[in-house]
Amino acid sequence: MAKRPPGESVTADAVAKKVGLSRWTVARAFKNDASISIATRKTVLDAAEELGYLPDLLASALASSRSRLVALLIDDFENPHKLMMVEALTKGLQSKSWDVLLVNTPTEAHASSALLAARQRRVDAAILIGMYFAENEISSVLSASRLNKVVVFARTSESDDAISICCDDVLAMTEMTDHLLERGYRKPLYVAGPETISTKLMRQETFMSRWQDKRGVTPPSARVAKYSPNQAYEMLVGRLNDLPREELPDVIVCENDALAIGAIDAVRYGLGLRVPQDIAVSGFDDIGLGALPSYGLTTYRQPLDRMVQALLDLLDGGNADRGPIPGMLIIRTSTAQK
Amino acid sequence: MAKRPPGESVTADAVAKKVGLSRWTVARAFKNDASISIATRKTVLDAAEELGYLPDLLASALASSRSRLVALLIDDFENPHKLMMVEALTKGLQSKSWDVLLVNTPTEAHASSALLAARQRRVDAAILIGMYFAENEISSVLSASRLNKVVVFARTSESDDAISICCDDVLAMTEMTDHLLERGYRKPLYVAGPETISTKLMRQETFMSRWQDKRGVTPPSARVAKYSPNQAYEMLVGRLNDLPREELPDVIVCENDALAIGAIDAVRYGLGLRVPQDIAVSGFDDIGLGALPSYGLTTYRQPLDRMVQALLDLLDGGNADRGPIPGMLIIRTSTAQK
DNA sequence: TTGTACGCGTTATCAA
DNA sequence: TTGATAACGCGTACAA
Numbered sequence: 082m083a084k085r086p087p088g089e090s091v092t093a094d095a096v097a098k099k100v101g102l103s104r105w106t107v108a109r110a111f112k113n114d115a116s117i118s119i120a121t122r123k124t125v126l127d128a129a130e131e132l133g134y135l136p137d138l139l140a141s142a143l144a145s146s147r148s149r150l151v152a153l154l155i156d157d158f159e160n161p162h163k164l165m166m167v168e169a170l171t172k173g174l175q176s177k178s179w180d181v182l183l184v185n186t187p188t189e190a191h192a193s194s195a196l197l198a199a200r201q202r203r204v205d206a207a208i209l210i211g212m213y214f215a216e217n218e219i220s221s222v223l224s225a226s227r228l229n230k231v232v233v234f235a236r237t238s239e240s241d242d243a244i245s246i247c248c249d250d251v252l253a254m255t256e257m258t259d260h261l262l263e264r265g266y267r268k269p270l271y272v273a274g275p276e277t278i279s280t281k282l283m284r285q286e287t288f289m290s291r292w293q294d295k296r297g298v299t300p301p302s303a304r305v306a307k308y309s310p311n312q313a314y315e316m317l318v319g320r321l322n323d324l325p326r327e328e329l330p331d332v333i334v335c336e337n338d339a340l341a342i343g344a345i346d347a348v349r350y351g352l353g354l355r356v357p358q359d360i361a362v363s364g365f366d367d368i369g370l371g372a373l374p375s376y377g378l379t380t381y382r383q384p385l386d387r388m389v390q391a392l393l394d395l396l397d398g399g400n401a402d403r404g405p406i407p408g409m410l411i412i413r414t415s416t417a418q419k
Numbered sequence: 420m421a422k423r424p425p426g427e428s429v430t431a432d433a434v435a436k437k438v439g440l441s442r443w444t445v446a447r448a449f450k451n452d453a454s455i456s457i458a459t460r461k462t463v464l465d466a467a468e469e470l471g472y473l474p475d476l477l478a479s480a481l482a483s484s485r486s487r488l489v490a491l492l493i494d495d496f497e498n499p500h501k502l503m504m505v506e507a508l509t510k511g512l513q514s515k516s517w518d519v520l521l522v523n524t525p526t527e528a529h530a531s532s533a534l535l536a537a538r539q540r541r542v543d544a545a546i547l548i549g550m551y552f553a554e555n556e557i558s559s560v561l562s563a564s565r566l567n568k569v570v571v572f573a574r575t576s577e578s579d580d581a582i583s584i585c586c587d588d589v590l591a592m593t594e595m596t597d598h599l600l601e602r603g604y605r606k607p608l609y610v611a612g613p614e615t616i617s618t619k620l621m622r623q624e625t626f627m628s629r630w631q632d633k634r635g636v637t638p639p640s641a642r643v644a645k646y647s648p649n650q651a652y653e654m655l656v657g658r659l660n661d662l663p664r665e666e667l668p669d670v671i672v673c674e675n676d677a678l679a680i681g682a683i684d685a686v687r688y689g690l691g692l693r694v695p696q697d698i699a700v701s702g703f704d705d706i707g708l709g710a711l712p713s714y715g716l717t718t719y720r721q722p723l724d725r726m727v728q729a730l731l732d733l734l735d736g737g738n739a740d741r742g743p744i745p746g747m748l749i750i751r752t753s754t755a756q757k
Numbered sequence: 758t759t760g761t762a763c764g765c766g767t768t769a770t771c772a773a
Numbered sequence: 774t775t776g777a778t779a780a781c782g783c784g785t786a787c788a789a
Contacts, residue, residue, distance in 0.1 A: 446783070481783075483784050484784095
């Protein structure tokens with residue numbers, strides 16, 4: 082065995098020896114609901130602090146088969162809203178003593194191997210942050226692995242193996258649509274993101290059917306391959322640039338804020354028009370950039386705090402499947418009265 | 420011991436039994452540089468695949484005291500450039516079979532306990548992504564823990580316990596300054612971020628002294644408490660709004676792109692002026708948003724790929740401390756000829 | 758090239 | 774409330 086410099090790798094045995102108790106008593110001092118006298122616990126903890134002892138989570142996981150580690154799979158670092166989610170999730174998880182294994186899964190292939198890698202680390206759960214890829218792929222990996230819990234965050238899930246925690250998109254988009262109708266817009270253009278996701282979000286369907294119900298016509302829509310401002314910009318300029326003024330939409334309804342930011346720039350710098358006077362724009366997610374005075378983006382804020390809380394409840398044994406959670410419509414200047 | 424459902428927790432022993440070899444031979448089949456015959460390895464790997472066996476990284480780390488896990492400490496999810504770094508780092512690390520423990524450390528206190536938490540997971544290294552907090556704090560924690568390597572990424576480090584991998588800020592800012600001089604700007608305003616970081620970056624010092632050398636005057640500067648567009652926006656509008664036109668700067672030099680985005684919006688929507696015709700703006704980092712036609716931000720791209728490569732070399736035993744790495748000046752429309 | 762004790766630091770379970 | 778035994782799954786060192 083390699084000799085370690087003294088002072089390194091302080092074990093429970095060392096603490097036990099120091100206080101003249103057994104290793105198991107030391108372990109109990111670090112467990113919240115253990116049967117141990119208050120005095121003993123204090124003795125142990127004091128000695129532990131003095132020696133610089135902290136339980137080894139690897140050994141703990143090995144022995145207990147609970148690692149208190151979760152894998153966070155993310156496939157798109159350019160979408161600011163995903164990062165808000167990562168931030169909220171890490172903060173919430175850490176507050177409950179969960180550690181986070183971050184896995185960058187740019188493609189479906191990565192996602193499968195990522196789940197396997199997570200298994201090798203014995204994570205207690207895997208959390209997919211609104212991912213692009215199809216779920217049948219996931220399911221097959223899951224059935225072959227021993228991942229206890231798989232949570233799809235901020236998206237609905239079709240898989241029985243996965244639990245979904247998400248915002249109530251139908252309610253959200255209904256509110257948004259009603260807001261736009263109330264403001265008097267008549268010629269909307271819906272801008273959707275990647276097909277695989279859009280179909281799961283129910284935003285487009287909700288908007289379309291609600292508008293149809295109220296106004297009797299189904300609005301046109303466009304799609305970009307990625308949730309990126311640049312792609313929305315290019316697509317919209319290409320599509321709208323040659324249109325006569327009267328054929329332009331009076332509001333561009335975007336599936337999320339990343340697209341909406343690109344849409345606002347496209348209207349202003351690509352078409353040379355004003356937002357909202359010539360064309361209004363709405364988004365979804367409430368990213369920080371949209372709150373800047375220059376954008377003043379009307380959007381829908383997802384209930385991140387409650388979603389994170391639901392996740393924590395779920396991880397700690399609760400099976401509180403409360404269904405979709407309502408968020409909040411944020412009205413700013415980008416849909417100001419015409 | 421709790422009984423596990425059959426099929427779960429396939430161990431090396433199971434594979435060994437199946438192929439009629441010993442457990443240690445199975446382990447060798449999974450080691451790259453092990454002495455094992457090709458035929459045997461194939462036999463073992465085939466059997467492993469069939470059984471769904473993968474080595475348990477926890478047990479492996481416990482036995483070998485190498486976890487192939489690194490902690491990534493990040494304190495600011497709003498700065499897009501940090502996220503570019505997280506993406507590049509995770510991708511690079513994963514490609515070399517490193518797993519990443521993401522630790523959200525909004526405050527200094529969090530950072531200290533985060534390092535302890537990382538120790539509990541036996542990480543092989545901790546990587547600090549351009550953090551706000553002072554390093555003496557870190558050092559004291561380090562000396563008390565057994566963290567092998569601490570890397571300060573994208574910032575210089577004063578601590579002997581930490582290794583720094585960063586862009587050559589002096590070279591970068593010299594190039595930027597010369598570019599602005601060449602374009603004929605005469606009245607710059609420098610916008611700095613939080614003091615604790617700015618002093619480490621050398622960007623402001625370099626700009627100031629270079630400008631002084633060339634033009635004989637030291638430019639004025641302003642500071643915001645956080646690298647956020649909103650704060651830059653507010654600060655600049657407050658400071659410049661009441662100034663007569665002739666006292667306005669002709670170029671706003673920002674310590675990074677987050678500030679520059681806010682500066683551009685401040686000029687356009689807060690002051691009602693044009694960029695770059697009335698006031699030019701420059702940034703640093705080259706975030707995606709700055710490349711949008713509406714911003715066209717002149718900036719300096721950090722050599723992320725090379726920085727990540729340097730980190731990987733470092734982790735795999737190399738001690739290649741190559742010093743700061745040069746990046747690339749990106750000239751766009753925000754500093755177009757007057 | 759292959760096989761074997763032993764240890765890594767902890768927890769579950771039972772006994773005292 | 775405390776102590777003790779037997780795992781958890783694998784790596785190291787050495788022997789065969």
